[in-house]
Amino acid sequence: MSERTLCPPERRVAEVRDVRRLGAYDLISARDLAGPADPSPGQFYMLATGDRWGGGSGERPYLPRAFSFARVRPGAGGGADLQFLLEDVGPGTRRLGELKPGEALMLLGPLGEPFTPPPRGSSAVLVGGGIGTAPILALHDERPAAPVVLGFRSAAHAEAVALFGEVAALMTDDGSAGRQGLVTEPLREHLDADPSATVYACGPPQMLEAVRALCEERGVSAQLALEAGMACGYGACFGCVVETKDGFKRVCVDGPVFQAADLESAA
Ligand SMILES: Cc1cc2nc3c(=O)[nH]c(=O)nc-3n(C[C@H](O)[C@H](O)[C@H](O)COP(=O)(O)OP(=O)(O)OC[C@H]3O[C@@H](n4cnc5c(N)ncnc54)[C@H](O)[C@@H]3O)c2cc1C
Ligand code: FES
Numbered sequence: 001m002s003e004r005t006l007c008p009p010e011r012r013v014a015e016v017r018d019v020r021r022l023g024a025y026d027l028i029s030a031r032d033l034a035g036p037a038d039p040s041p042g043q044f045y046m047l048a049t050g051d052r053w054g055g056g057s058g059e060r061p062y063l064p065r066a067f068s069f070a071r072v073r074p075g076a077g078g079g080a081d082l083q084f085l086l087e088d089v090g091p092g093t094r095r096l097g098e099l100k101p102g103e104a105l106m107l108l109g110p111l112g113e114p115f116t117p118p119p120r121g122s123s124a125v126l127v128g129g130g131i132g133t134a135p136i137l138a139l140h141d142e143r144p145a146a147p148v149v150l151g152f153r154s155a156a157h158a159e160a161v162a163l164f165g166e167v168a169a170l171m172t173d174d175g176s177a178g179r180q181g182l183v184t185e186p187l188r189e190h191l192d193a194d195p196s197a198t199v200y201a202c203g204p205p206q207m208l209e210a211v212r213a214l215c216e217e218r219g220v221s222a223q224l225a226l227e228a229g230m231a232c233g234y235g236a237c238f239g240c241v242v243e244t245k246d247g248f249k250r251v252c253v254d255g256p257v258f259q260a261a262d263l264e265s266a267a
Pocket of ligand 1: 065085091093131
């Protein structure tokens with residue numbers, strides 16, 4: 001188990017400061033006065049809105065949803081200023097994207113096992129795909145010198161690249177921004193030049209599996225941030241299990257970051 005920032009025991013209220021449209025995504029900024037200022041990249045929060053979170057007539061009562069924090073700064077009056085990057089894929093993400101400044105964001109976190117530093121003598125290379133870019137941004141803030149490889153469906157999704165200082169390669173499925181192709185192409189080139197690098201990746205399952213297979217083929221160490229449907233976020237419901245070489249593990253407490261070598265498959 002890594003050194004990680006522990007979650008205060010209760011769900012708390014953060015104040016929404018801003019919600020900004022960034023191409024295909026929403027960027028939510030919130031002041032978490034009562035939370036820790038130092039969540040570690042890869043950790044996540046369970047989020048819900050303070051009102052209109054389902055349960056009304058014609059609405060389904062929502063469980064909170066899991067989101068990696070994308071950026072953290074120490075809060076002016078204590079706590080943390082947090083940013084979350086969201087893709088509208090359903091009712092929860094849509095409602096969160098409708099939040100207005102001053103409204104309540106209910107949160108629990110930081111939760112889960114974060115990315116851990118590369119072994120001595122190994123450099124880091126960061127790989128993000130789609131909304132999986134969120135925890136990679138947090139890692140980029142911590143390791144600005146590490147090369148970043150990002151992949152998106154289209155130019156609208158690739159607008160998230162503006163949050164990064166510099167990226168080594170930008171790929172899109174349709175070639176509407178950067179190069180057309182998959183993130184594994186520039187990653188392969190990078191590993192040709194730096195075969196002892198440690199790979200840090202988050203993205204859709206097919207991308208993570210391609211990264212895992214490439215790293216296995218090269219004997220390269222990799223840490224993968226997985227996603228799974230989560231009901232509780234803290235180990236109680238067993239709704240988020242994935243199969244590893246050491247049996248079933250809960251993504252919320254044993255992950256979301258796993259060593260690629262511990263997985264048969266990331267898809
Ligand atoms: C550790 C972790 C970190 C995450 N970080 C982010 C993030 O930074 N930004 C972001 O936009 N999303 C993130 N997600 C995914 C996010 O939690 C889901 O997209 C969200 O729960 C969808 O809620 P909804 O009500 O909008 O849609 P729902 O109605 O719940 O789902 C819409 C569609 O998405 C699928 N889906 C829902 N949850 C997941 C999931 N966890 N994994 C795969 N498919 C899912 C459903 O099967 C359905 O097809 C993360 C998930 C995990 C587990
Ligand atoms: S989400 Fe409940 S055990 Fe992981």
